Amino acid sequence: MADSMQTVANYIGGRYVPSRSERSEAVPNPATGETLVNVPLSTREDLEEAVRAAKEAYPAWSQTPVPKRARILFKYQQLLVEQWDELAKLVTLENGKSYGEAYGEVQRGIECVEFAAGAPTLMMGSVLPDIATGIESAMYRYPIGVVGGIAPFNFPMMVPSWMFPLAIACGNTFVLKPSERTPLTANRLAELFKEAGLPDGVFNVVHGAHDVVNGLLEHEGVKAISFVGSQPVAEYVYKTAATHGKRVQALGGAKNHSIVLPDADLDLAVKEITNAAFGSAGERCMACSVVVAVGGAGDALVAKLKERAEGLSIGNGMGEGVFLGPVIRGAHKDRTLGYIEKGLEEGATLVLDGREAPAAQGPGYFVGPTIFDGVTKDMKIWQDEIFAPVLQIVRVDTLEDAVAWANESEFANGACLFTTNGGAVRQFRETIDAGMLGINVGVPAPMAFFPFSGFKKSFYGDLHANGKDGVEFYTRKKMIVARY
Numbered sequence: 371m372a373d374s375m376q377t378v379a380n381y382i383g384g385r386y387v388p389s390r391s392e393r394s395e396a397v398p399n400p401a402t403g404e405t406l407v408n409v410p411l412s413t414r415e416d417l418e419e420a421v422r423a424a425k426e427a428y429p430a431w432s433q434t435p436v437p438k439r440a441r442i443l444f445k446y447q448q449l450l451v452e453q454w455d456e457l458a459k460l461v462t463l464e465n466g467k468s469y470g471e472a473y474g475e476v477q478r479g480i481e482c483v484e485f486a487a488g489a490p491t492l493m494m495g496s497v498l499p500d501i502a503t504g505i506e507s508a509m510y511r512y513p514i515g516v517v518g519g520i521a522p523f524n525f526p527m528m529v530p531s532w533m534f535p536l537a538i539a540c541g542n543t544f545v546l547k548p549s550e551r552t553p554l555t556a557n558r559l560a561e562l563f564k565e566a567g568l569p570d571g572v573f574n575v576v577h578g579a580h581d582v583v584n585g586l587l588e589h590e591g592v593k594a595i596s597f598v599g600s601q602p603v604a605e606y607v608y609k610t611a612a613t614h615g616k617r618v619q620a621l622g623g624a625k626n627h628s629i630v631l632p633d634a635d636l637d638l639a640v641k642e643i644t645n646a647a648f649g650s651a652g653e654r655c656m657a658c659s660v661v662v663a664v665g666g667a668g669d670a671l672v673a674k675l676k677e678r679a680e681g682l683s684i685g686n687g688m689g690e691g692v693f694l695g696p697v698i699r700g701a702h703k704d705r706t707l708g709y710i711e712k713g714l715e716e717g718a719t720l721v722l723d724g725r726e727a728p729a730a731q732g733p734g735y736f737v738g739p740t741i742f743d744g745v746t747k748d749m750k751i752w753q754d755e756i757f758a759p760v761l762q763i764v765r766v767d768t769l770e771d772a773v774a775w776a777n778e779s780e781f782a783n784g785a786c787l788f789t790t791n792g793g794a795v796r797q798f799r800e801t802i803d804a805g806m807l808g809i810n811v812g813v814p815a816p817m818a819f820f821p822f823s824g825f826k827k828s829f830y831g832d833l834h835a836n837g838k839d840g841v842e843f844y845t846r847k848k849m850i851v852a853r854y
């Protein structure tokens with residue numbers, strides 16, 4: 371985990387290296403508030419050392435035959451499967467989400483490694499033997515160099531796994547800056563990769579905050595940046611990295627709408643929406659934060675959502691049968707409580723008050739499931755990403771109105787429709803402005819072989835994470851026109 375129980379070390383050149391920084395932050399267990407470790411706020415010199423290690427490792431790694439690289443990914447996949455339970459516990463410990471959610475997250479991370487292990491196929495170029503008489507043309511695919519990754523706290527395993535396995539399988543070397551709020555899983559991922567046979571310096575981890583991020587964005591030796599986090603930082607990272615001549619993909623925040631039509635299977639919709647709104651304490655970029663009840667669907671839907679949410683088990687994510695864990699920090703809990711106050715001031719109807727849940731009295735940073743009805747577009751609780759277990763319900767007359775409402779959000783990550791009508795599905799798919807759509811599914815997160823695709827303020831860049839987009843992002847192409 372770290373070379374000391376006190377302060378997490380960076381992982382550079384295949385070994386733990388203590389940060390030079392004298393500044394660190396406590397990393398509490400969100401379920402108890404007790405400090406687990408300290409995380410260093412690493413310096414530019416620490417980052418410099420990591421980029422140097424990655425640059426030194428690049429020539430040999432980029433020229434390692436692709437099937438040989440892939441074999442290390444296969445071994446890595448085996449080790450991750452063997453350590454599944456340990457990794458899930460680490461995620462729960464530092465993030466707070468329930469063990470079941472963490473277990474699923476580890477699966478999503480492993481799937482990224484499995485996709486990346488297909489590198490021999492993914493890295494193939496293409497050829498046309500006759501572009502003119504006696505002349506052929508071909509495309510060859512190569513890695514781009516040192517890639518920097520900057521990750522959020524909400525998926526300490528899955529989100530970094532969107533980045534480094536594929537980048538590395540494509541022949542790049544990598545410097546990861548995990549969230550300073552969840553530093554532990556990343557170090558374990560690095561250890562296991564080395565155990566799988568990854569050469570030293572190919573994958574490096576530098577802990578910290580703004581200084582490390584800015585160092586990556588400005589570093590001449592870093593060729594591309596993958597970022598996942600909140601909208602303002604995504605925009606900043608996109609602009610800054612681009613100014614410094616880098617490729618950048620920056621995935622930002624979200625406000626996902628679930629539209630429920632009167633013909634929907636209501637029990638299914640309620641089950642899926644409850645999971646999507648309150649699972650992982652609402653700290654998912656694919657969380658359902660707004661339900662749009664169409665026509666007569668409203669009253670029964672709200673009653674059923676309330677009943678189901680009231681029955682959710684809240685507590686330490688390690689506990690048997692716990693569904694809802696804490697939010698990440700006390701400050702985030704305070705911010706969430708501020709939004710509940712704000713919703714009341716704005717005139718929304720508080721159907722279920724998460725402040726009253728016994729666990730919300732502490733210790734730990736718990737907020738119970740919260741539901742607001744009668745939410746309107748002028749309310750901040752509708753406009754902002756709250757990123758907590760706070761669900762807003764709006765009511766409209768038609769599917770067209772529902773889509774128009776959702777399309778007014780400045781975010782466009784995911785959107786769901788609950789219906790049994792095929793025509794409605796088509797209308798929704800053709801008119802909704804969001805990148806990841808669910809039909810009778812609450813969390814339509816694509817698997818690793820498809821792109822993770824948001825629009826508007828949910829995404830800055832051109833090529834999304836994962837799938838063929840990921841391969842394009844982490845490679846560059848040479849074209850040859852040849853007459854023999």
Ligand code: NAD
Nearest residue numbers: 521522523548549579580583599600603621622623624655
């Ligand atoms: P965050 O933006 O606070 O932090 C993300 C990363 O950026 C961290 O590594 C952090 O150290 C760094 N950072 C934060 N502020 C910075 C600054 N001012 N300058 C430079 N670096 C800075 O995000 P978070 O709270 O860790 O994660 C939650 C957010 O991530 C939510 O908005 C969520 O929607 C989003 N998210 C989006 C996706 C997606 O696929 N679109 C996936 C997961 C999370």
